[in-house]
Amino acid sequence: MQELLVQNVPYLWLLVAGLTLAYSITKWYTITTDKANQSILVRKFPAIGNDFDWKQTKPLRVRPFENQKNFNVNMKIINLAKTPEDWLLIEDTYLEQTRLRKKFTEMYPNHTYFSYDNEITSAAVREFYEIVTNYLLTRYPQYFKYNWWTGMITNQINGLTFPKHSKSDTPSQLILHLAANIEEDIVILLKDNPKDPEGEYIYRAGVSGFPAGFDPSHGYNKPLSYIHGPVPQYPNRLKLSMGKFFNNLKPKDLWVRHNWSIQTHTAYFSLDSNHGRDGEKIKQLRYDEIDFDNSCFLRCERQILTRLPKSKANIMTVRTFLTPIKQIKAEGLGEELCKGIDGLPDDLAFYKKRGAWGEAVKQYLRE
Numbered sequence: 001m002q003e004l005l006v007q008n009v010p011y012l013w014l015l016v017a018g019l020t021l022a023y024s025i026t027k028w029y030t031i032t033t034d035k036a037n038q039s040i041l042v043r044k045f046p047a048i049g050n051d052f053d054w055k056q057t058k059p060l061r062v063r064p065f066e067n068q069k070n071f072n073v074n075m076k077i078i079n080l081a082k083t084p085e086d087w088l089l090i091e092d093t094y095l096e097q098t099r100l101r102k103k104f105t106e107m108y109p110n111h112t113y114f115s116y117d118n119e120i121t122s123a124a125v126r127e128f129y130e131i132v133t134n135y136l137l138t139r140y141p142q143y144f145k146y147n148w149w150t151g152m153i154t155n156q157i158n159g160l161t162f163p164k165h166s167k168s169d170t171p172s173q174l175i176l177h178l179a180a181n182i183e184e185d186i187v188i189l190l191k192d193n194p195k196d197p198e199g200e201y202i203y204r205a206g207v208s209g210f211p212a213g214f215d216p217s218h219g220y221n222k223p224l225s226y227i228h229g230p231v232p233q234y235p236n237r238l239k240l241s242m243g244k245f246f247n248n249l250k251p252k253d254l255w256v257r258h259n260w261s262i263q264t265h266t267a268y269f270s271l272d273s274n275h276g277r278d279g280e281k282i283k284q285l286r287y288d289e290i291d292f293d294n295s296c297f298l299r300c301e302r303q304i305l306t307r308l309p310k311s312k313a314n315i316m317t318v319r320t321f322l323t324p325i326k327q328i329k330a331e332g333l334g335e336e337l338c339k340g341i342d343g344l345p346d347d348l349a350f351y352k353k354r355g356a357w358g359e360a361v362k363q364y365l366r367e
């Protein structure tokens with residue numbers, strides 16, 4: 001018996017070594033997949049601090065035309081995973097913007113928000129809703145007060161009340177609560193068949209309080225390629241990389257991208273006026289037809305992307321900033337913006353209606 005054991009010691013060692021290796025590999029695999037599935041937005045966020053005052057907080061400086069060499073369309077995503085607390089912003093525009101969003105969603109319900117009626121979409125909306133209420137309560141505790149007795153949160157800035165948990169409301173009602181309490185628009189994307197790498201992401205739920213010259217309802221329940229149909233260079237410069245990006249997006253990721261254009265009116269909400277469309281004749285505006293002091297703006301979007309850990313929906317939040325052109329000029333960025341305006345390739349320039357405002361805006365920036 002003893003002899004048998006002694007003879008087999010090398011094999012025993014081999015067995016132990018093999019088991020240890022198998023165990024380590026499984027362990028490593030679960031840790032890495034766990035990490036990838038661990039949402040960057042499911043956490044207790046650091047509170048912004050008691051010296052924070054929303055009324056004194058100037059809008060984030062977003063100047064995406066700066067230091068660019070190439071103005072073709074592209075992904076241009078930047079990693080935000082180190083500072084997830086910068087996800088949703090409260091600034092001096094908050095009260096007025098949330099008021100407008102509430103108003104627009106009430107005035108144009110069919111054009112501003114929707115949630116496709118199936119189980120996975122509803123689950124994604126509920127999951128997203130609770131991520132946002134948790135964010136607001138932990139990041140801005142001085143402005144969002146939770147009453148555990150009623151289950152309601154009171155917004156101390158605009159006076160609205162909304163539930164912390166998602167179970168008592170319909171997905172559309174939840175989206176309306178969000179629309180009236182954050183300045184960011186929301187896009188929820190799902191695939192029909194999550195296992196099909198060729199399958200496209202479809203816009204299944206969201207709110208657009210500030211559409212930048214398109215009717216959001218045309219994109220409801222449509223794949224991204226259909227939605228980007230009017231975008232120049234999409235088929236050859238964006239389609240493939242966007243498809244890969246959305247397939248690979250992980251809950252631990254947080255990415256941000258920006259875009260910009262110029263508008264010669266004050267409206268945040270525009271269903272149909274900012275973009276040049278096929279066959280359209282664009283009329284050049286004279287310098288004196290633009291009110292540079294009051295109604296000419298750099299319009300920027302700050303788009304933030306991640307994936308929800310449970311429903312696996314991809315989400316994008318979109319914050320719109322209107323910055324007076326006057327301010328850009330005062331910052332000394334006039335010549336840099338002129339470079340951006342001139343740098344736009346012809347097709348994108350047409351899409352952004354440069355023919356209308358380009359010359360006049362450059363004249364203003366340079367004088």
Ligand code: HEM
Nearest residue numbers: 073074075187203214219227228230231242259260275316
């Ligand atoms: C990484 C992701 C994305 C990239 C790189 C991207 C890129 C672009 C670009 C380059 C444009 C043209 C306007 C501009 O110069 O910015 C555009 C327009 C647009 N995008 Fe995206 N996009 C992305 C995600 C999305 C998503 C998730 C939606 C969801 C609905 C969306 C909806 C739209 C719409 C509605 C327009 C306006 C189209 C029109 O004029 O009718 N985009 N996008």
Ligand SMILES: *[C@@H]1O[C@H](CO)[C@@H](O)[C@H](O)[C@H]1NC(C)=O
Nearest residue numbers: 105106107108109110111217
């Ligand atoms: C929204 O669409 C529904 C269904 O098409 C229609 O009955 C309703 O009148 C529309 N509401 C508004 C405010 O246009």
Ligand SMILES: *[C@@H]1O[C@H](CO)[C@@H](O)[C@H](O)[C@H]1NC(C)=O
Nearest residue numbers: 212213259260261299300301
């Ligand atoms: C920026 O991109 C978004 C979505 O990709 C689009 O809806 C919007 O029209 C663009 N905004 C500007 C100012 O070009």
